Amino acid sequence: MARVFMKGTEAVAEAAVRAGCRFFAGYPITPQNEVPEYLSRRLPEVGGVFVQGESEVASVNMVYGAASAGTRSMTSSSSPGISLKSEGISYCAAARIPMVYANFARGGPGVGSIQPAQQDYLQATKASGNGGFRMPVLAPSTVQEAVDLTVLAFDWADRDRTPVLLLADGVIGTMMEPVVLPEPKTEEEVAAIKASKKSWACIGHELDYAHRAWIQPGNWSTLVMQQVNEDAAAMYEAWKQEAMVEEYQTEDAEIILTAYGISGRIAKSAVNLLRAQGIKAGLVRPITVYPFPDAAYDRIDYSKVKAILDVEMSIPALFVEDVKAAVKGRARIETCLCSGGNIMSREAVISAAKKIMEG
């Protein structure tokens, strides 16, 4: 397929359609408005349904409903809107409903700013709603990766009957970049996906009342609820084997930069420039931030490494908490941060790395 020049939000929306998404409900918020705008036009073309809900809460619950009926469904928003959706996300997690949602994160807390940020890390990876559930959180660093991870998100969601979060940011959402789009699923394939959910989804029970689908975001029996949570915990444990990470120039590295999403690509270009100046830098970039790729941090040769430099667009640093847990005290950890809608400067990353190496 030829490459096309697309905006991140529109590329994610198109990837969703090609992955078989046939229902989207959302509510406007900058910087992700092109997702609903694009899908309002595109979904009807493929027999899908687009709804601009009256609120974020309504939208996420429409997705809960559509996905419960077996349709690949999605919503998207940006930071404050994602907070509003948390109730519905938790219900989907409890009822084991596959759905995909995207956060094109912006500055926070509160209404924050409309510019890009990475300040939703803990919310995304630790507590996207009440009740202690987990879900795969995929963090693209390019528009191409956003496309690829959107497709993966739908497959992962269906396979494990779980919500999946695409954790992007305002840069990935608003920038344009060449992408190669996946082949669209045929109508037969989309129908087959839906039919494959017959054992649990509300897609007709042919008068077999004993085995009709029953979507339950909880259970009044404490014993059943504990079993539900034990099953989910076993699934989360199994996900550890599926963590995805990019390790770049780490073999002989004396300083390891670590970052995810937009900061990850900026850190990667800083690694190249540091290497050109004779500083042996490397990069560990988690692609799944949940499950977190701890093993990549175990593969670092700590006998050579002077420090780990955590690069993120959040003050205070949040991602660093997972990095600390993975590094387990084997190296000093420093941070290079910006916040509030400011975009990470490559020069700032380079000078932070140099300061460590010269210090």
Added chain:
Amino acid sequence: METNLCVAGFGGQGVMSLGKFLADATCNSTDKNVTFFPSYGAEQRGGTANCFVVISDDDIGAPLGDVMDDLIVMNGPSLAKFLPTLKKGGNLFINSSIVSDQIDRDDVTLVKAPVTELALEMGNAKVLNVIMLGVYVGFTQVIEPAIVWDTIEHKLASKPKLLPLNKQAFEKGLELGKAQRG
């Protein structure tokens, strides 16, 4: 090889379209990596608007660099804001119809084009961005002019009436840009 370009002006001057035409043409016609990143506030017409285009043979890190190789300035406030980001030896393109400020740097190459006046002479103030795109492509030769024109033609396919004027604007810009090459 990586080129960082910033295009800055008022909302309504076609700053975003200028950047997008260039980036899109690069995507369509080369194997290079290219990014387009818009930056604007809540304003629309009359507010400030700027965008960044990065064209590179390697992976692109930040879609907006700290230091610009080339800077296109369509109005006065943008000059003050972005001139400090232009590298030593960089190229500064100004809309000399309305940017009358003194350029307080002698370590950059100045390319002047009165694009607002030229657009008005052509009968449509809106084509100033296409003239400036022509100036930029003509001066830097960053990409084949014919490919940029193909992209503009493709983007304007739904408005064929506008094609002759845009063609005239682009060619005028190319001519001005080429003439100022050393």
